[in-house]
Amino acid sequence: MSPQVPKGDGFAYMSDKLLKAGKLLSSIKDEDVDVGATPKTLVMRRDKVELFRYTPLTEQKVKTPVLLAYGLIGRYTMADLQEDRSLVRSLLQEGLDLWLVDWGQPNRSERWLTIDDYVDDYIHAAVERVCRETGYDKITLLGICEGGVFTTCYAALHPDKVKGLVLTITPIDFHADRDDPDTHHGFLNVWTRSLDRADIDRLVDVYGGLPGEFMSSVFSLMTPMRSLTKYNIDLIDVIDDEAKLMNFLRMEKWLADRPAHPGEAAKQWLKDLYQDNKLVKGDFVLSGRRVDLSKVTAPVLNVFALNDHIIPPTCSRALRAHVGTKDYSEIELPGGHVGLFVSSKSQGSLTKGISEWLSARD
Amino acid sequence: MAEESSSANPFGPLAAQWMDSWRAMAGAAAGVGENWSSSMLPFIMKRAAESGFGVGPGNDLSEAIERMAKGPRLADVLDFDRKLANITAAWGELQSKLAAYQFVASRPWMRTAQQYEMKIPQPGESPNWREQLGAWNDLANEELIANQHSEEFLVAQKQLLQAATEFRARQSEISDAIAAVLGMPTQRDFDDLTRQITELRREVRALERRITGAAQ
Numbered sequence: 001m002s003p004q005v006p007k008g009d010g011f012a013y014m015s016d017k018l019l020k021a022g023k024l025l026s027s028i029k030d031e032d033v034d035v036g037a038t039p040k041t042l043v044m045r046r047d048k049v050e051l052f053r054y055t056p057l058t059e060q061k062v063k064t065p066v067l068l069a070y071g072l073i074g075r076y077t078m079a080d081l082q083e084d085r086s087l088v089r090s091l092l093q094e095g096l097d098l099w100l101v102d103w104g105q106p107n108r109s110e111r112w113l114t115i116d117d118y119v120d121d122y123i124h125a126a127v128e129r130v131c132r133e134t135g136y137d138k139i140t141l142l143g144i145c146e147g148g149v150f151t152t153c154y155a156a157l158h159p160d161k162v163k164g165l166v167l168t169i170t171p172i173d174f175h176a177d178r179d180d181p182d183t184h185h186g187f188l189n190v191w192t193r194s195l196d197r198a199d200i201d202r203l204v205d206v207y208g209g210l211p212g213e214f215m216s217s218v219f220s221l222m223t224p225m226r227s228l229t230k231y232n233i234d235l236i237d238v239i240d241d242e243a244k245l246m247n248f249l250r251m252e253k254w255l256a257d258r259p260a261h262p263g264e265a266a267k268q269w270l271k272d273l274y275q276d277n278k279l280v281k282g283d284f285v286l287s288g289r290r291v292d293l294s295k296v297t298a299p300v301l302n303v304f305a306l307n308d309h310i311i312p313p314t315c316s317r318a319l320r321a322h323v324g325t326k327d328y329s330e331i332e333l334p335g336g337h338v339g340l341f342v343s344s345k346s347q348g349s350l351t352k353g354i355s356e357w358l359s360a361r362d
Numbered sequence: 363m364a365e366e367s368s369s370a371n372p373f374g375p376l377a378a379q380w381m382d383s384w385r386a387m388a389g390a391a392a393g394v395g396e397n398w399s400s401s402m403l404p405f406i407m408k409r410a411a412e413s414g415f416g417v418g419p420g421n422d423l424s425e426a427i428e429r430m431a432k433g434p435r436l437a438d439v440l441d442f443d444r445k446l447a448n449i450t451a452a453w454g455e456l457q458s459k460l461a462a463y464q465f466v467a468s469r470p471w472m473r474t475a476q477q478y479e480m481k482i483p484q485p486g487e488s489p490n491w492r493e494q495l496g497a498w499n500d501l502a503n504e505e506l507i508a509n510q511h512s513e514e515f516l517v518a519q520k521q522l523l524q525a526a527t528e529f530r531a532r533q534s535e536i537s538d539a540i541a542a543v544l545g546m547p548t549q550r551d552f553d554d555l556t557r558q559i560t561e562l563r564r565e566v567r568a569l570e571r572r573i574t575g576a577a578q
Contacts, residue, residue, distance in 0.1 A: 194516035
C-alpha cells in the first residue's frame with residue numbers, strides 16, 4: 001500500500017506541498033542563498049563604510065568611473081541580487097568601471113551620524129579615492145533611493161567632482177505624493193507626516209536609530225495582502241521550481257538584511273525631508289551649507305518606476321523643475337520600487353537606458 | 363523602645379515622616395509614578411537619604427566610599443519600585459493602544475467580508491478555491507490600503523508608536539538602574555561615549571582636510 005498522495009489544487013494538495021516546503025527549506029543553508037555575489041575588491045575602509053571596485057566582466061567601454069550609492073534603508077545587495085537579475089552585473093557587462101560605497105551595518109554606535117557625515121565625509125572621501133585611483137578629476141554618481149538623495153546633495157555641494165548624476169527611484173519632492181492619483185502610492189509620505197516631530201525624536205532617542213525591523217513592518221503595510229500570502233500561497237507556488245525558490249529566498253534574505261538607520265540621519269530624513277520637504281524648498285542644510293538644487297549642473301538621468309508604492313513617481317519626477325542643468329533626461333519604467341531592479345522585464349531597459357546615457361556623455 | 367529610638371535620633375520621626383510620604387506616593391496611581399520619576403524629587407530624596415537627612419556624623423568621605431562599595435541604599439530601592447510601577451503603567455498603556463489599533467485595523471476585514479458575501483458565486487458558478495481567494499485578496503487589499511490612509515488609522519498607529527516607545531524608555535530606565543547597581547555602563551553612558559567619538563572623528567577629519575588643503 002503506497003501512501004495516498006493528494007492531487008490537483010485542493011487544500012489537501014496544498015497542505016502536502018507546505019510540508020514539502022518545510023522539509024526542503026530545512027535542507028538549504030544560509031550560504032547557499034548568495035546575494036551581492038558579483039566579485040569586487042575592497043579599496044578603502046572608513047569606519048564601517050567600505051569602498052569597493054567591481055571586477056570588470058568585459059572590455060571597458062565607458063571610461064568615466066561610476067560610483068554606486070544605496071540608501072541607509074536596506075542594503076545595496078538589491079542591485080546585485082542574483083546573477084541573472086543584477087543591475088551591477090549588467091552594467092559591468094556593458095563595460096562600466098563600477099565602484100560601490102557600502103554603508104555596512106550601522107547600529108547604535110552610529111546613532112550620531114548625520115546626512116552631513118554621509119554626504120560630506122563618506123561620499124566625498126569615496127569620490128576622492130576613486131579619482132585618485134583612476135586619474136579622473138570628476139566621476140559619475142549612481143544613487144538608489146535615499147542614496148539618490150545623498151548623491152544629489154553631493155552633486156549640488158561639490159559640482160566640481162561630479163561629471164554625471166544618475167538617479168533611480170529617488171524622492172526629491174517629498175510632498176508630491178499628493179499629486180499622485182494612485183491611492184496605493186505614498187503611504188510612507190502620509191504616515192511620516194502624521195507623526196509629531198517629538199515622536200520621531202523619541203523613537204530615535206529610545207532605539208538609538210530607526211530600527212530595521214520597524215521600517216520593514218511599515219513597508220509590509222504598503223502591500224498588505226502580498227505580505228500576508230507570501231509565506232503560504234507564494235511559497236507553495238514556487239516550491240517545485242528550484243530556480244524560483246532560490247529567487248524567493250534571495251529576496252527574503254535581502255529584505256531581512258535591514259540594518260538600523262543611523263539616528264540623527266533618520267531625524268533629518270523624516271523631519272527635514274519627509275515632513276518639511278526642505279530639499280525642494282532650498283532649506284536643507286548640510287555641513288552649514290544650503291543644498292541648492294540649481295547648483296546641480298552636471299547632466300542628470302532620472303529613472304523611476306511607474307508603480308512605485310514607496311517612492312511615488314511624482315516625488316522623483318519633481319527634480320526636473322529644480323536642477324540647474326539643461327542636460328536632464330528621464331526614464332520611466334513599468335514595475336515597482338524593487339521590481340525595477342529585480343524583475344527580468346525592467347532589468348534590460350534599466351541597464352540599457354543607463355549605459356547608453358553614460359556612453360553618450362563619456 | 364520607640365521612645366528610646368526617638369531620643370537617640372531627634373530627627374528620626376522627621377525622616378520617618380518623609381519616608382511615609384514617599385511610600386504613600388509609591389502606592390499611588392501610575393500617572394503619579396510617572397510624575398515622580400520625571401521630577402527632581404527622587405533625586406533630592408536619594409541625596410537626602412545618603413546624607414542621613416542632614417543628621418549624619420559628618421564623615422562624608424568614608425560614607426561615600428562605603429556607599430560605593432555597598433551599592434544602592436534604601437532610597438534607590440524605592441526609586442526602583444517607582445521604575446517598576448512606571449513600566450507596569452507603560453505596559454498597560456501599550457496594551458490599551460494596541461487594542462485600539464487592532465479595533466481600527468480590523469474594520470477593513472469586516473468590510474471585506476460584507477463585500478465578499480455579495481460576490482459569493484451564484485448556483486451554476488464553481489470557481490476553485492484559488493479564484494475565490496484571489497477575489498477575497500483583491501477586496502481586502504483595497505480595503506486595507508484605504509483604511510491605512512484614514513485619519514483614524516493614522517492616529518491609532520501614532521498612539522501605538524508613542525506607547526511602544528514609552529514602554530521601551532521605561533525598560534531602559536530599569537536596565538540603566540540595574541547597570542548602575544552592578545557598576546556597568548548604562549545606555550546613556552554608551553550614547554555619551556559614541557557622541558564624543560563621532561564629534562572627535564569629525565574634528566580630526568576637518569583638521570586632516572585643512573592640512574591637506576594647505577599642503578596642496
